[in-house]
Amino acid sequence: MTPTRAEFHVLLALLDGPRHGYGLMQDVEELSGGELTIGPGTLYTAIKRLRASRLISETDADAGRRRCYKLTRKGKSIVEEEARRLQELVRAARKRGLLPSQS
Amino acid sequence: MTAERIYAALLRMYPAPFREEYGGEMLSVFRDLRASRRSTPVRFWSFVLRDVFTSAARERLEGTRWLAAALFGLAATVATARLATFVYRYFYHPYFEDTAIRPLPYGLLLGIVLGLSVAGAQWVLFAAAERRAGRWALVSAVTLPVAILFCSTAVEQALDGLNPVVHIHHPLALDLLVVGFGRPGDWSGIAAQFFAMAASALVIRLAMPDLKVRRYSWDSGRHAD
Numbered sequence: 321m322t323p324t325r326a327e328f329h330v331l332l333a334l335l336d337g338p339r340h341g342y343g344l345m346q347d348v349e350e351l352s353g354g355e356l357t358i359g360p361g362t363l364y365t366a367i368k369r370l371r372a373s374r375l376i377s378e379t380d381a382d383a384g385r386r387r388c389y390k391l392t393r394k395g396k397s398i399v400e401e402e403a404r405r406l407q408e409l410v411r412a413a414r415k416r417g418l419l420p421s422q423s
Numbered sequence: 424m425t426a427e428r429i430y431a432a433l434l435r436m437y438p439a440p441f442r443e444e445y446g447g448e449m450l451s452v453f454r455d456l457r458a459s460r461r462s463t464p465v466r467f468w469s470f471v472l473r474d475v476f477t478s479a480a481r482e483r484l485e486g487t488r489w490l491a492a493a494l495f496g497l498a499a500t501v502a503t504a505r506l507a508t509f510v511y512r513y514f515y516h517p518y519f520e521d522t523a524i525r526p527l528p529y530g531l532l533l534g535i536v537l538g539l540s541v542a543g544a545q546w547v548l549f550a551a552a553e554r555r556a557g558r559w560a561l562v563s564a565v566t567l568p569v570a571i572l573f574c575s576t577a578v579e580q581a582l583d584g585l586n587p588v589v590h591i592h593h594p595l596a597l598d599l600l601v602v603g604f605g606r607p608g609d610w611s612g613i614a615a616q617f618f619a620m621a622a623s624a625l626v627i628r629l630a631m632p633d634l635k636v637r638r639y640s641w642d643s644g645r646h647a648d
Binding site: 341342345357358359360361362363364365367368386387 | 437441444445448449451452453455456470471473474475477478479481482
């Protein structure tokens with residue numbers, strides 16, 4: 321499964337541990353350096369798809385009784401795979417002079 | 424009307440099962456988002472509306488994907504069956520004339536073949552979008568032979584050995600199905616129809632390169648909840 325941009329960011333955010341919906345929205349914004357701001361609709365359609373693919377699962381509710389989500393083992397392997405794919409893309413872009421090469 | 428009420432009304436744009444599963448949480452997140460907003464009300468609401476419209480449209484489309492797949496599958500199957508019938512007639516050999524079968528076994532066999540092939544096509548196609556594709560296919564496999572035997576004028580015409588195209592007065596769904604597939608007159612015609620449907624299911628599967636990925640999602644999803 322190739323995650324969308326929002327889904328990839330949700331998976332990345334969950335690498336640090338379980339999160340509730342609003343926490344995920346904040347983390348996604350922070351991880352993307354403010355470039356990606358997702359609303360509740362985008363967030364929960366992504367959560368639905370990720371749950372259906374067993375990349376995340378629901379975990380115990382937090383103190384505020386909000387539903388929390390955590391990364392599954394499969395989710396971790398998918399997010400690693402996607403990160404490696406992006407790394408290869410960046411390497412290819414550097415090779416062709418699209419991005420400055422690493423010093 | 425408060426902002427929360429407006430958002431609750433907007434949630435109606437999502438399909439009911441999605442709303443039941445996530446509507447409460449979305450409202451709670453909206454509440455948090457509104458409490459911590461750093462932008463003007465106009466910017467905030469334009470962000471919220473854009474988010475609702477795009478994600479609800481995507482979710483609705485996701486829900487009807489199986490219908491598009493089924494219609495595409497049916498059209499492809501009919502086209503392939505018609506082509507197979509044409510090829511069969513083109514290469515017709517008198518040897519097959521003696522292989523004609525009696526109406527009742529013919530009707531039953533046609534029903535079983537239709538049931539199995541439609542169920543096979545459904546299993547291949549619906550698995551891409553439906554979590555219960557197997558059950559759906561099983562129901563088709565059982566009901567189609569029964570329907571072919573006991574329902575509608577098309578079946579009677581088929582059992583009587585008449586051409587359903589000529590005698591159709593009420594274009595029921597089953598009639599259209601029979602017209603679309605063409606009526607094979609003997610064992611080899613039925614076999615040709617079966618292979619046509621199987622071939623079309625295979626072609627559809629090959630023509631949908633992301634099917635494997637989506638199947639993976641479905642396979643995984645059936646244990647998700």
